[in-house]
Amino acid sequence: MTPGLAASYVVDCPTGLAGDMLLASCLDLGVSPEVIHAPLRALGFENGYALRVEEAHNGGLRGLRLEVELREEHPPHRHWGELRQRILKAALSPFLQDKVLSVFTALAEAEAAVHGIAADHVHFHEVGAMDSLVDVVGVCAAIEHLNPTSLWCVPPPAGRGGVATAHGLLPVPAPAVLELARRHGVELRWGGDWPEAELTTPTGLALMAVLADGFGWPEKLAPEAVGTGLGHRELDRPNLLRLIRQHPQVSGATNQPRWQDLIIQEAWIDDVSAEAMAWLIQQLRDSGALDVACSPLQMKKGRPGTAVTALVLPEQAADLRRIWWRESPTLGLRERRQGRWVLPRRRGVLSTPWGELAAKQMLKPDGTQSVKPERDALQQLAHRAGLSPETLWQKLSQERLQFNPEQEWTC
Known part of the structure; x- marks a missing residue:
């Protein structure tokens, strides 16, 4: 898929944020799997995983479900310091390298804080595991490909109960999720009405904390396309995440507000x-x-x-x-x-008895037009004419001047 006109995106996560659901929603929106595989090859992980993507249903709704199959016989617990060096040495674009580093830094610092160790010594399974590597690199690469003008995420629900981890059974929200939310100012939805499960994972929250422009509810929704990623857990409601591409922020008629x-x-x-x-x-x-x-x-x-x-x-x-x-x-x-x-406007010049004058023409919704000179250009022309800018403009306002546009209408 080649993105068309620049568009904004909204992540709607009614049952939480998880890396695999985010990545599946990007693929469902049309991002090619090669966009994900290429940077993972650059990192030297091409033989460590296989992506299995299938169309499925959850709660009666369709979407894509993604699973990362591990090909490493004995998956290592990679230290953050080691992983960071690999990312820095890889042939990634500046944007992708920066975002991948930022996501893993956020994860490592959150885990280090809750476990009371130095970030470089973090070797927790969630960061080093191949599935998390694929999720983080893949989502960052997909967002780079989509190149959104803005990306907003609806406040995610935390879930409730407990979650099994390499450190034993932890309460939900998991400590790393709480620490990420605290550090990045994210409000988590929480309460007894949510399913008893971990809905927002550290990887999912770290991705949105780094990639999204903010967390909140959009004031308007003008969907052009929707990509749906399905979760693996069966809940009492459809377990899905939707990546919504809004209609490009240009109207069909460029001469309208x-x-x-x-x-x-x-x-x-x-x-x-x-x-x-x-x-x-x-x-x-x-x-x-x-x-x-x-x-x-x-x-x-x-x-x-x-x-x-x-x-x-x-x-x-x-x-x-x-x-x-x-x-x-x-x-x-x-x-x-x-x-x-x-309002639509376009630049051009006014032909005056004293010479050409740079100006801007504006178009109002009722079809009327108005022209305003560029102040610097007016001052220069007035100086050459031996008049004050105000006097010159008064004289020009009494003339029927021709405006010669130098560009199309634009907002």
Whole structure:
């Protein structure tokens, strides 16, 4: 499958998150198995497993069920330090290497925390096992292939009861799941109404904690395609996970307003100079923020501070977070999902008696159009004409000027 127009994706996990269900949903959505096999070959694991994928039913609903058959006669308990070196040396794309490392780092650090050992010494079966390797590498490779503009995950249910592990019977949520949720700020759904089983696994939660832009319920759902991955356990309800591809965020007619998903990032800062604040704002803008605004406020102990708010696209949120951490002293960053309607616009030039003037034309839903000059271009033209920008624009507003578009309508 070759992805078409850029689209956003939603992971709907009514019976929890598990690596095999995530991978099966990607395959059901059309991702080729070769997308999964290629990076595993690069890691030297091609002889350690076989993928068995079959169409099946659970609770009367169809989907794909995936099973990793182990070909290692005596599967080793790989240490995280050893696995990390193998990932670093493999010929993987920068994106894939970064995401695979991040998922396994999240798993190793969570297990290390709950067992009270150093992360490099973690040799727990869940990370070293071949099926988990296939799930993590496969899902990361599939997401790289799909290249979503945004990926959101519905808050997963934890389940209840106990789960058998290499460390004996552990309570649900498993300690590693709780630690992952704590570290990544994930709210787990929990209560007596859920089946008595482990619904969200450490591998599944680590994958979404790293790959998803956030956990929450989408404000709107416009499904274009759905991939369904089935679980192996029989529950009192269909045991499935759905990967939903939304309709591309362009309307059939490009001259109509378009809805745009956004993330608002905000921090309140009271301990930097004006020069440092200006530098932060410029770095955010240069790194892709659609807009950055500041407003004064009074913070604790009566100190004057500044609220800095950045408007960013979901796919740029992670990069912008790195700017906040690097360029500001803030200890926290608020994020909330938001959206906006955007009018179609196109760039072009106005032919004026004083020369050409760069401008932007906007199209409103009722069909009317308006033209606004680019401020820098207006100032330059006014300077050459010996007029103020306001005087020049007043004169131009009285003329019937021709707008010459240089691009198609876009939102």
